[in-house]
Amino acid sequence: MFLIKNLFLFISLMTTFSLANAGWLDLNMTEGVTDISQEVFGLHMLILWICVVIGVIVFGAMFWSILMHRKSKGVTPATFHESTSLEFLWTIVPFVILIGMAVPATKTLIKMYDHSDSEIHIKITGYQWLWQYEYLNTDVSFYSKLSTPYNEIYNKETKNVNYLQEVDKQLIVPINKKIRFLLTSNDVLHAWWVPDLALKKDAIPGYINEMSVVINEPGIYRGRCAELCGRHHGFMPIVIKAVEEKEYEEWLANANKVKSSDVAKINK
């Protein structure tokens, strides 16, 4: 365990160093804005560096022999063709490394599956090709679809900076509160994915899936449908706006008022 902690430390150091380099962010996974997304990023970097180290050793040995053990150098080939101890060694060592990776991964996974004490419940429904958001226990419910004009898609106008990742109605959520999403679909499979929140789950017609998140920082986070869902699969983005709790309450009250005036309530 000591080794793993040190590795994590090494990785976080490497990360801070790397972040200083311009352009790095474009090349790597986002760190995200939740505790879990940062853990996921840590896991990603941990395994990446383990792979890099193994790769350097294996390819190093290979290129060394390519350079040194060539016929043009006049070497005579060796004749050895097995070594039980060596073969045993390189079965056991990777096994141990794998366990070292599986342990922190399982811990993060368990955290991801803990949806208890959620305060806000939002139902997400995938449609071909838009999303519906329902704030459960309120009357607030709306559809959210791509707002990029067709002229930009068909190259008749200059594309704006949020090309294909802007919607008509954003999903508004508060920060520092546990939000639980219930996910289903109306027609085919969809997947709701926001990289900054490290959330991705399939929306399956007739079934519900759940996931939860606590967002640490206010901001606008953009995501996409991640499961092929037909012709406009590439054109159903997700935009989620995280705001302070007070702002969220105000927004919700307003949205509720608008809603209740034109939607007849069901008689009990």
Place this chain on the structure above:
Amino acid sequence: MSSVVKDTHHDEHPSGIMRWITTTNHKDIGTLYLWFAMIMFFIGGLMALVIRSELFQPGLQFVDPQFFNSMTTMHALVMIFGVVMPAFTGLANWMIPIMVGGPDMALPRMNNWSFWIMPFAFSMLLSTLWMDGGAPAGGWTLYPPLSLQTGDAFPFLIFAIHFMGLSSIMGAINIVATILNMRAPGMTLMKMPLFVWTWLITAFLLIAVMPVLAGGVTMLLTDKYFGTSFFNAAGGGDPVMFQHIFWFFGHPEVYILILPSFGVVSAIIPTFARKPLFGYASMVYATASIAFLSFIVWAHHMFTVGMPLAGEVFFMFATMLIAVPTGVKVFNWVTTMWKGAMTFETPMLFAIGFIVMFTIGGFSGLMLAITPADFQYHDTYFVVAHFHYVLVPGSIFAIMAACYFWLPKWTGNMYPETLGKVHFWLSTFFVNLTFFPMHFVGLAGMPRRIPDYSLQFADYNMIASIGAFGFGFAQIIFLYIIIKTIKGGSKATDQVWEGAEGLEWTLPSPPPYHSFSTPPVIK
């Protein structure tokens, strides 16, 4: 190629086109399989270039999104079932009877059938491109309910898959029977070349999983046309059930595509290192354990469908375990090269390229196995980069290595060495230019199977598209080399390669029409 073979046989058989239609000779059928794969390789490649043209810049330029989806779907089906599988079956047909010291394949007439089903299956599949509602566009994974929205093409797709499956199963039965029954006296199982071993295991995988795919797609068919509800929630079914069935086939299928390449590389590396293969026995056991593990890892393709925690953890652990036998193989190849006396002819270059780039694909596979991280990778270009690294510089490079390695044996002529090296270096450069940037766009958040993307992904997509066109044109060199070598060239010796060992090198180049009429003596 016919002119070449004609010199060396003494049997009576039809000439011209009828010779190829009625042939039951393992070499003829192997040649047919390889040419079929070559044609499909260019068709599938054209589809890839349509995809890459549309993705060259953000915005929709050339094709409709629906047609784009058809292209991704058909590209996958053609490349998997029409290129890699037939190419390996072709190599098996050519080489396995020779390698085990037999006269021909065990069931020659079935062999003819299993090939000639393929052109029908693929005509059916490709004809859907001109149908009402377009070609299948629901992804090669055929997930319902989306795949059930396919138009008239749907039954053609399903029956094409049935026929491809039938062909592979017949081919696999033939290969197993050949390996088990046709070996020369003294050729014990543990003396067989690794290519034969990997194919034996692959053939068992095929026999075990192709019927499962056939069952799965049959259920799709009845769901669409006969009102069953296997995968329809409204009737008590579950769409996720299809994914379980599909990947129960799909993951072993992935190893069907790669195991024979392990065999090819295990034949080439010792030849050019002039040193016996390191750890023959552990190679066999590693192949067998990869095949076994492939049956218990399928749900790692479905980490995001919402499985219970225990399921996610189990499939994460099982998937990571595959890294152990795969690692053993890579270490064995490197150790085979260690302290050898290497030369770097084209087959060796492709084999080394295979090891390096397949290992990169293996690393990203290991990353994908980590479930929490997979939530970020799943269905992004990171996955696209991963499986193209194991399939293009993996399987395809191994097939090319095999072609260069055995082409002098097949035709009796040496291929142009310099041109072969040019082909290797161009392919390697462009394949990396195409697929390496895909890791980055995937990590940055670009989902797969989209015809258009937001602006932050533009640079790397442009690089990838340039690479794809470069790789495509480099393959024309490959075609040219093959045709030129068949037509003529400097004569190859029987041994062909200085370090070559095995029964195929004891036969003349090209080998006689019937390989070993009298069984060879095995040391």
Place this chain on the structure above:
Amino acid sequence: MKEKKLNIKTAKKLIFICFSMFLFSFALIPLYNVICDVTGLNGNTSNLKEKVEAYKENVSSEKLNIQFISHQSNDNKLLFKPSEFEMIISPGKVYSTMYVATNKTNTTIVGQAVPSVSPNEASKYLKKIECFCFEEQTFKPGEVVKLPLYFAIDEKLPNRIKTVTLSYSFFEFVNVSKKN
């Protein structure tokens, strides 16, 4: 020709394996349903009636949130909503709630509600004593129907689960065969 016989024998064996695997792919369907019933793999709760007697005693002191949500696949024709969003209940006790369906069209709608439970593990602890989802429903034009639901949560529900969501998706029968 001893060899030929041997080859055909091998081929027969392999074809047999092939056919068994084909049948196995169909056997996967009931197998999957059994696994789902035992482990709650996909959150599909059984559509079977439970006995009431079993749930009169064994009331646990633990409190649990149960939420009700709905989804209708033809959203403009039928309004299908739970009458209340959330209940706080004790596992082991029988509760009742209802869903309300309003047919907003001039035609009769026939269909069935399909239940799904999240988290999936909870599905096998949710016991429905009386549920409208057991049978198909017919809504006449303009009709408002109350659909009662009597249920209990098994007190064996693992402690870490604090919230259970029960969702009903209403599917209209169009050309889907009626299965029972």
